[in-house]
Amino acid sequence: MERRSFLRGALSPGLLAQTNVAGSRNLVVERAVSGTPHVGKVLALITPHLDDGPIFASGTIAKLLKEGYTGYFIRTSNDEKDSFGLTLGETVLANERDTQQFITTLGLKQAFDLAYRNHRMDDVGRSELRGRLIFLFRLLKVDTVFSYDPWGQYEENPDHYVTAQAVEAACWMASGRLDLPEHFAAGLKSQAVSEKYYFARGPQLVNRVVDVGATHETKVACIHSCRTMIDHMVKDTKAALAGRKLTLPSLDAAEYIKLAFESRDAEVGRRHGLTYAEEFHYIGPDHAFDEYIARNAVPL
Numbered sequence: 630m631e632r633r634s635f636l637r638g639a640l641s642p643g644l645l646a647q648t649n650v651a652g653s654r655n656l657v658v659e660r661a662v663s664g665t666p667h668v669g670k671v672l673a674l675i676t677p678h679l680d681d682g683p684i685f686a687s688g689t690i691a692k693l694l695k696e697g698y699t700g701y702f703i704r705t706s707n708d709e710k711d712s713f714g715l716t717l718g719e720t721v722l723a724n725e726r727d728t729q730q731f732i733t734t735l736g737l738k739q740a741f742d743l744a745y746r747n748h749r750m751d752d753v754g755r756s757e758l759r760g761r762l763i764f765l766f767r768l769l770k771v772d773t774v775f776s777y778d779p780w781g782q783y784e785e786n787p788d789h790y791v792t793a794q795a796v797e798a799a800c801w802m803a804s805g806r807l808d809l810p811e812h813f814a815a816g817l818k819s820q821a822v823s824e825k826y827y828f829a830r831g832p833q834l835v836n837r838v839v840d841v842g843a844t845h846e847t848k849v850a851c852i853h854s855c856r857t858m859i860d861h862m863v864k865d866t867k868a869a870l871a872g873r874k875l876t877l878p879s880l881d882a883a884e885y886i887k888l889a890f891e892s893r894d895a896e897v898g899r900r901h902g903l904t905y906a907e908e909f910h911y912i913g914p915d916h917a918f919d920e921y922i923a924r925n926a927v928p929l
């Protein structure tokens with residue numbers, strides 16, 4: 630993530646309304662369902678930084694895990710720049726440890742750290758990153774992904790848009806017979822990723838709002854698990870205030886999370902009659918041939 634946007638979000642809630650640029654058209658509100666209808670399905674959260682998923686999507690992921698999904702986390706950067714008062718090496722280790730805490734807190738099965746250098750992902754070979762994601766999508770048999778919106782607007786962090794574009798392309802190429810065919814010799818099979826939940830820091834096309842009221846506490850715990858990054862946010866805020874000869878004695882991690890993130894989910898929820906909600910650009914399975922198949926398909 631990036632510090633300034635948190636402050637903007639925390640201190641100027643009115644800006645949050647801008648995130649939905651075409652929300653009313655074909656908007657679906659996804660609510661909790663009973664039972665475990667998603668047993669056998671696999672989701673992957675793919676982000677450059679540890680805190681991206683907890684902040685934007687962990688309420689929805691917690692809901693889907695409760696409903697039967699198995700989940701994985703693929704962290705594409707090494708988060709070496711995100712701490713306060715630590716060296717670069719100490720920062721990598723601290724965020725690596727926090728990553729383990731996050732996957733335990735959310736109930737994900739495993740984390741894969743691709744470990745590209747933080748803030749330098751525009752140096753990464755796009756086809757290399759895409760190839761690594763295709764390998765993991767096939768290995769883990771990923772049905773559903775969560776990531777940054779590759780079409781999100783005003784995104785300033787190269788780690789975010791490079792990862793987002795690689796995810797989007799890998800989703801369809803993973804199903805290709807002639808893309809990286811050596812995987813098949815190693816026993817993997819092609820894999821179609823059929824559902825995508827994309828989130829964004831700036832304006833995006835929102836067509837899916839997810840009721841995360843029932844998983845709000847888990848989400849807050851997930852954000853707390855990004856201990857090094859939240860500490861960075863709090864101390865950066867205090868350092869900026871100190872420059873103005875001000876201090877906020879009451880500002881700690883819990884207060885910051887409430888101001889910057891819980892208030893955002895509450896504001897999104899309020900617009901849809903919910904207590905807390907997350908919003909996405911959702912792309913689902915292609916049903917274009919369903920009717921034709923129903924009318925004409927015969928047993929093989």
Ligand SMILES: [Zn+2]
Nearest residue numbers: 630631678681
């Ligand atoms: Zn980020």
